[in-house]
Amino acid sequence: MNTKQTNKKVIEVRNLSKKFDKNIVLQDINFDLCEGESLAIIGASGSGKSVLLKNIIGLLKPDKGSIKINNIETINLSRAKKENLILDLGITFQHGALFDSLKIWENVIFKIQRLKKLSKIDGQKLALDVIKNLGLKAEILNLYPSEISGGMQKRVAIARAICSKPKILLFDEPTSGLDPVTGSVIDELIVNSVKSLGASAITITHDMASVSRIADKVILIDQHKISWVGTPHEMLRSDNLKIQDFIKAINPSLFK
């Protein structure tokens, strides 16, 4: 994606392991996200990608390991401090996770409204500014999430994530369930949002086309572990059998 990258680590994950009962999901995961970097985490369904994301944002607690965000250890951090730390992140969930009972503009400014009181007019104006940049029209502001398409819901979810101008963005399968054209539009929006905010990003996906469009670095999770790390360019030419199998299975046309 070629944004301004530095060597400053904004997220550091070390020896992270997680299991549910006896079912091991993640084992000794290690990686860094540097400032300005866009990292894609790929892997088959059920490989633990979303669990990894939930560990990073504190929704799950790892059994072992360390997660640092902006050099602050998040494991065992007090609830209040963890909440403050997570406020600095912009997160989109796999299915959008927009609040059904709130209108689109209320969804977009939800986080901002928690931080500072906004009047209805100011809130709608702010929401409009954000959604316009994502190619959405003002007419949807007063609709409910169930009244707009899946692609629009994904864009609104991105709008909600970037509204507070966070420096770290986390996207969980942003193009899942979308047609290729809408998927590429969402990828473009992610690239533009990350660039305009000067942010760092982690995107969980198994869409290889997305990976080549949005990522500077790719991590493959297989059999609960990181089995390959490289750039999208290296990935397409990798002789690693797991990478080859993964690309062939997901999108044979990309494999050379």
Add this chain to the structure above:
Amino acid sequence: MIKTIANIFGSIGYTCLRFLSQIGNFFIFCITALFWTIRPPWYFKQIFSQIIDIGFFSLPVVGLTTFFSGMVLALQTYSGFSEFNSESTVARVVLTSITRELGPVLTGLMVAGRVGAKMAAEIATMKVTEQIDALGTLGTRPMQYLIAPKLIASIICIPFLVLIGNTIGILGGYIIATYKLNFNSELYLYATLEYLQWIDVIQGLVKAAIFGYIISMLSCYFGYNASRGAEGVGYATTAAVVTSSVMILTSTYIITALFFG
């Protein structure tokens, strides 16, 4: 043979442990919910919206239920007691039954069916669609934003519903007694007021507040712990209504025993 017996005991033990673990989890959930309910910030918009939903929109169903219960009670009491020439006790039986038991219990059961199911389904859907996870990442504690308003509104609204239900139930009994059973209207009203005991009304309101706590907590608990998509939402809703109903009937006995035992 030994293996089969061991398996049976194993299953029983596993079920018991799971049940105890659920009770423990529910207890922790209740304490946590109370803690976040008394701590600011309070989401007044959510509380008001829940008060309208629980209090106002439950009025028709509560009114109809208690109205017909009062009518049936007057008829049944009359037909039973007239054999012993004790028709004059109809007003007293209707009043005592409605204020002590039928008013609070029927209101509790109706609210559990209407509001409890809605609460459980709403929270369960939010849970399985990651909306609750999203809340946590947007600077809002789900317990304070989702659960506390429901708890506060339930504890406030159900006693008012019971008061209204009691009045409507007694009115139902009065209508049957005066228009169908030919009781003297003034005498019936005089008897009703004469036998009105404040301890009965207060006991009914205490029950109502406890039912409000039970319904909101159980519904939110089952919703909050839902999993497995649509099936999980269905399970949470059913479990919320059934458990709330059973708990209402169980706790009404305990409260009655404490007041009058």
